[in-house]
Amino acid sequence: MPRTHKRKRFKKVVTRIPVSGQRMQMQDIANLAGVSTSTVSRALSHSSLVNDETRTRIAELARSHNYSINIGARNLRLQHSRTVAVVVPYDVRTRQHISDPFFVSMLGSLADALTEQGYDMLLSRVDAERLDLVAQLEASGRAIGVILIGQWHHHDQLNELANRKVPLVVWGARLPRQTYCTVGSDNITGGLLATQHLIETGRRRIAFFGDPELPEIGQRYEGYQRALKHHGIPLDARLVVAAEFSEGSSRRAVDALLEKKIVFDGVFASSDLLAMRAIGALREKGLIVPRDVGVVGYDDIELSQYFHPSLTTIRQPILKGGEALVNALLALVANKALSSEVLPTELVVRESSAPSPAPP
């Protein structure tokens, strides 16, 4: 650390000699402008305490020497990092979920919303079994709070984090006895709309693909049940297949149904990815969508419209979701009221659920 020694020798020296290649700092600009660092600081933060002429001169100097203020030092002084951590839980075994296109779009939406508010975004993958580590992101001052994408089955750990007063907002389902704040879509209505649509297009034996143990999926399943009940269709437990997000799961789900000779004419898949894989598996078995089986997915990821057949699905409001997550976190940090938020969902009708032509 050569500079350390230099500074020591001169001790009370005011005129810092900018070593070439060394990063510019406020003192350098101050020297160039013939003022103190106080004035430079005030000028660059548009304080009204500084003369207009001085301000513009300093601003000009700063720009022409492409000086930019040291964020770390400023944050330390201001006790504020203007940074939000976005965490994607990471399952060491499957590694599957960060690649879910839905989460990814959410990432983009978050990036926009945060930029809009002038915040930086720190992206972390955290081992899902060590979710307690996210507390460090805030405790270490790296970020003012955490947005977690992917509730999964970590309800208890998330509650514990919230109880430890970690500023935390989760994308997911609102659950009973939850102390953390969630933002999510209306999964029950979503499930209901999807199932209802399949019923209205003439299906009666509708399978559900997804793991109802996961909160969000559970609520979609709830909507599925309500729709069936409303139309007087009895629930057949054999039609509920706990397909996960992992790769071969949909295929196995379809296989299981077919092998047991369980008849079905509709599938409500709890994500678009699952739906696409299911359609592929069905096709392998010689079943054509939508002629033999109507399929509805969930998420409305970008590829759903290019898929063949294009996918009927429940659109989650990604843009609004990102904004809502950010707003919720900022409110939480500011100690404002922390009510969880449920955003509306919408049915998007495409080819995969087209009514099968009436049998001749």
Added chain:
Amino acid sequence: MPRTHKRKRFKKVVTRIPVSGQRMQMQDIANLAGVSTSTVSRALSHSSLVNDETRTRIAELARSHNYSINIGARNLRLQHSRTVAVVVPYDVRTRQHISDPFFVSMLGSLADALTEQGYDMLLSRVDAERLDLVAQLEASGRAIGVILIGQWHHHDQLNELANRKVPLVVWGARLPRQTYCTVGSDNITGGLLATQHLIETGRRRIAFFGDPELPEIGQRYEGYQRALKHHGIPLDARLVVAAEFSEGSSRRAVDALLEKKIVFDGVFASSDLLAMRAIGALREKGLIVPRDVGVVGYDDIELSQYFHPSLTTIRQPILKGGEALVNALLALVANKALSSEVLPTELVVRESSAPSPAPP
């Protein structure tokens, strides 16, 4: 700022009174352990200068009060942020590219590689027209360097950044007269493999979808040309359609070919997304893939295997790519040699290019 005032009054006080709700800091741990902050600092950084018994006692105290060290302050002192900025250029008009699944997978791979090396990842979207702003990420000390995903047509701006000594590594093509460092896949060989494969499966009139003005695409196009030449197939400029990444582009490309009655039996699309859209557009026109037209994509995104027909494509080494980008940046920051890197690509054969059955 209540604490500021408190501290002022007591001035030389050593025993900081931890206000409830206030964040723990090193001084608090020091008080609890009855030592100075120096010792705590050394203990937590595993310095050999501290007694073993003292170290474990301090470590225990820190853990039980879940104290974690203030990263900002440490970074300021150490003059090092252990953070890498990952930038995705952002086209205000199209907004399209961050959603490309390939970039997204790269993001995941980068997150892994950085975590592995103990670095944080700062994710930014930057207006593609203001790429000069990425210099600030480093100049402000937010990050030690920048990894940029998406070279696009910004060659000159990137060169300028590199000339300004901004530590920068770009995912993209290696170009002549380039002063910045790139990591990318072997696009020429990729394009060659793809085209060769279409030729070997019996196609002769092979269209190219993509904008050869973009460096990576241009190199894939170069490979396309070489393959044609090698097999003695004349290049037909009308078969080259500068489809962009935006939505309707593939459709228009297909429409353009068909309207002009230009015959073709193969398509090499310069990305999987483009390929999928092209297949959809072909289907709308009554052309079946692979029977009437063989299609090969590029990237091997996850969905390619679930698409129908499953997509023959050129796999880009995403995992290795992320590692290579990170290694390159770290080397660059350490002033090591900065050679651009070209990673091998691989042909993945699936259904979309299956040889059409010999006409009876």
Added chain:
DNA sequence: CCATTCGTTGCAATCGTGTGCAACAAACGA
């Protein structure tokens, strides 16, 4: 002519941590 106000600037303390140097006790050797 002096007191006061106003506009502008600088001094110095501060944010939380790391580390060179000195201090100090215990152990050791002569």
Added chain:
DNA sequence: TCGTTTGTTGCACACGATTGCAACGAATGG
């Protein structure tokens, strides 16, 4: 017994910025 070494710890300053307070000249008012 005393100097030297060794192991452990604390003091004080530095990292690069912000800001309360004081200072100071000019303008203003009485």
